[in-house]
Structure formats: structure tokens, C-alpha cells
Amino acid sequence: MDKLPDPVTYAVPAFILLLIVEMVISLRADKSRYDARDTLTSLLLGTGSQVAGALVGAAVVGLAVWLYQFRLFDIGIAFKQWWWAWILCFFLDDLAYYAFHRSAHRVRWFWASHVIHHSSQHYNLSTALRQTWTGFFSLGFIFRMPLFLIGFPPAMVFFCGGLNLIYQFWIHTEAIKKMPRWFEAVMNTPSHHRVHHGVNPRYLDANYAGVFIIWDRLFDSFVPEQNTDPVRYGIVKQLGSFNILWAAVHEWVGIAKDVWYAPWRHKLSYMWREPGWSHDGSRQTSAMIKERWAATRPSEEPAE
Amino acid sequence: MSQTDLIQLGASLAAVLFIAWLVRTIGLGADPRIQDAEHAIRLAEEAETGFRGIEVARDRAGFAAIVRNAEGRMMLVRAHGNHFAARPVDEKVVGRLDKDFLTLTMPERTFGAVTLQLGKDAGVWASRMRDLNCG
Numbered sequence: 261m262d263k264l265p266d267p268v269t270y271a272v273p274a275f276i277l278l279l280i281v282e283m284v285i286s287l288r289a290d291k292s293r294y295d296a297r298d299t300l301t302s303l304l305l306g307t308g309s310q311v312a313g314a315l316v317g318a319a320v321v322g323l324a325v326w327l328y329q330f331r332l333f334d335i336g337i338a339f340k341q342w343w344w345a346w347i348l349c350f351f352l353d354d355l356a357y358y359a360f361h362r363s364a365h366r367v368r369w370f371w372a373s374h375v376i377h378h379s380s381q382h383y384n385l386s387t388a389l390r391q392t393w394t395g396f397f398s399l400g401f402i403f404r405m406p407l408f409l410i411g412f413p414p415a416m417v418f419f420c421g422g423l424n425l426i427y428q429f430w431i432h433t434e435a436i437k438k439m440p441r442w443f444e445a446v447m448n449t450p451s452h453h454r455v456h457h458g459v460n461p462r463y464l465d466a467n468y469a470g471v472f473i474i475w476d477r478l479f480d481s482f483v484p485e486q487n488t489d490p491v492r493y494g495i496v497k498q499l500g501s502f503n504i505l506w507a508a509v510h511e512w513v514g515i516a517k518d519v520w521y522a523p524w525r526h527k528l529s530y531m532w533r534e535p536g537w538s539h540d541g542s543r544q545t546s547a548m549i550k551e552r553w554a555a556t557r558p559s560e561e562p563a564e
Numbered sequence: 565m566s567q568t569d570l571i572q573l574g575a576s577l578a579a580v581l582f583i584a585w586l587v588r589t590i591g592l593g594a595d596p597r598i599q600d601a602e603h604a605i606r607l608a609e610e611a612e613t614g615f616r617g618i619e620v621a622r623d624r625a626g627f628a629a630i631v632r633n634a635e636g637r638m639m640l641v642r643a644h645g646n647h648f649a650a651r652p653v654d655e656k657v658v659g660r661l662d663k664d665f666l667t668l669t670m671p672e673r674t675f676g677a678v679t680l681q682l683g684k685d686a687g688v689w690a691s692r693m694r695d696l697n698c699g
Binding site: 269272276279280283284287291292293294295296297298299300301303304306307311313314337380382386492494498499501502503506510532539544553554556 | 567569576577579580583588590591592594598613642644645646648649651672676687689
């Protein structure tokens, strides 16, 4: 397999520098944007994710290389000759990310792995580093597999995936309100991604984009940020804890308990149905929350 | 894990500790308090869409509050970092009354126990909690 460097490794010094810049801005603008315990939790969760990635990375690469032998097309990796393939790969990888990310919010099995990223009630650059520990176990990597079957070299796909991850770092901030209109129309931005991290009923299950917000506009999951409804961050049932192990595994524990106690015919549903689903209707899914919210808000307020 | 992975891990841990130290040292953070009954009700309603609070027992220092709705359901709201977190108060929650103080121990260990200084109202709310267990 061709070898390319991991771009994320090279971006880490920039991540740290930007974090410090954002902290200085927060010091002047709003000190409550950061909390030492929350930041420590986020960064330790990021470190844990790095360890998990190092442990299972070889298996994912191995699977990619194995699938690549069944490819439909032969695509080279040299940028000079295959520049269009690089652009196409980045674009398709972002579409695969959209599919993964939407599933990660709509299927509890994938959500159990992804929830860690949403478990902070803050929204700052340290939140971006709150990454999954259990991505391999949840099989989240399968969404990228079609790219290898098409014929994009694994090294190219993983490099594009790294660039995608780097892009997503800077949008985790409240320091930037809006980007220029054309940029907001095409690209994922801090404003769009704030909505994605929101627990306000209006903002639930929206803006799954990685780099290009066009996927949300295309697949009807786009919701704009409203000045009249400031975003509240986190998860519907806030953790109320800075315990990093609990942040990493609490939803898996929830699934295990639910599957254990559920009647036989409902056991699988607690894994593949949407978060909040219950066989007796005793909990609320995001759709139910939105419905309840829509029923109680003043009728003159325009629907989005 | 390779030697490079271990070096990266060591560097990451050093950076993590430095940044967390910096956040604390430069004075970032807040001291969130529940200002009044209206604030407590808003927090409870935000925590559970459709919940409508009508009565509040607020801790004297504003660290926590219990909010009750018209059907008698209760919600505990407490400070968490710079924000707040809430949980329903149901029959699984253990309440302990000690003069003016009411301590609620949640079944979720990581959420922990919360002690509210409620003055003479503490007995009233402890009694409501007992009713949950009897009902």
C-alpha cells in the first residue's frame, strides 16, 4: 500500500495554538465559554481516542486494503496525474461522512459511539477533540468502505479523511458568528455546526455535514441558526458528570441494560432504533420532543 | 502501539495538562447559580420539553432547585460546571431530611447526591418525596 503521512499529526500544533487564541478571546468576551474540568475531560477523551485509534488502526487499514483488491477502477495516487481523483475522493469521502454522521444520530448503536463528542455542555475548540473511543467496535468505518471498492487507494482515502477531520476542528467555536454568505451557503461553518450541537428542540437532528453543508441542504436536514433561539449545547439528558470513562461508555451501558430487561421481541430495537426509542413509549425520541415543542409554542412563531 | 505512538501519547498528555492548567490559571470559568424560581422553572423546562413547572424549592445558595409541575412530578436541577443538569425526582431517588437540609441521592451514581438548604420548606419537600415512594 502507498504510504502518506497522517495530516492530523501535523495539525496538532495549530490545534493547540488556536485553542490558546480562543481562550484569550473568551477571557475578554465571555469567561463561561471554558471550564477547566470540562476542558480537561474533552482533552483526555481526545487522548483516549488517539490510543483507541492506534490500537485498532491497523485492522481498519487491513480491511481497506483487502476490499481494495475488489476495486472497480484503477486510480493512481500521484497528485500531478490524478488531481481530479483527489478532489473527487475528498468530495465523496465527505458524502460518506455525511451518511455516517446522520446514522450516528439516528441509530442508537452508532450513537453510543458518537455521543461522546456531544457530551459537553460547552462549545469551544476543546469540544472538537472529544472523540470516540469505540468507533471501531460500533463499525462506524463501514461507511467509508465503498470508496475502496470504487478504486480510490486506501492511502488517498485516509489522507482525505484526515483533511476532513482537520477542517472540522475550527468550526467548534462561538468566537466566530457568521462567515461570508457564499461561504455559509456551501461550507460547514461555526454557525451551522453550533446548530448541530444544540439540544433546543428546533436544532435536534440537523446539520450533519463534515466539510460541505450542501449535503444537508440536499437531503433536507439543514436548519439555520436563529438569533432568537440561542443554542444550548450537549445531549438531551445532560451527563452531569466529568467522569471520562462514563462519558465514553454511558450509552453502551444504557443499551446493555435495555437489551437485558426488554421483552425478547424488542431487544434488537434498542440497538438499531433511534436514540430515545422505548418499546413502551416511556422515553422521548428527538421526533417526539420536536412534536411536543411544536405543539406548545405560540402559533404566530414561524416554522422553519 | 509503536514507539512513535507512545511519543505522541506522551506529548498529547503534556499538552492536555498544560491547557487545562492554563484555563484555570487565566481565570476562565463561571460560578453558575439559580437566580430565582423563574430561572429554576426555565431550566427544568429546558431539560424536559413539555414539563411545566409551577412550584420551586431553591437552595439558599442557588446551587440546586427542585421544580414541581401541576401533576406532582418533580425535577431536580443542579449546577454542573458553568451550566446546569437536571434529573426527574422519582421513587428511585432517596431523600434524607436533616433539619433545614434535604439531600437527594440519585440512582445514577455519576450524577451523585445533592444537598439543598431549603429552610423550613425542607420538611414539605421531604414529605412529597415520601409520597412518591408510597404512591
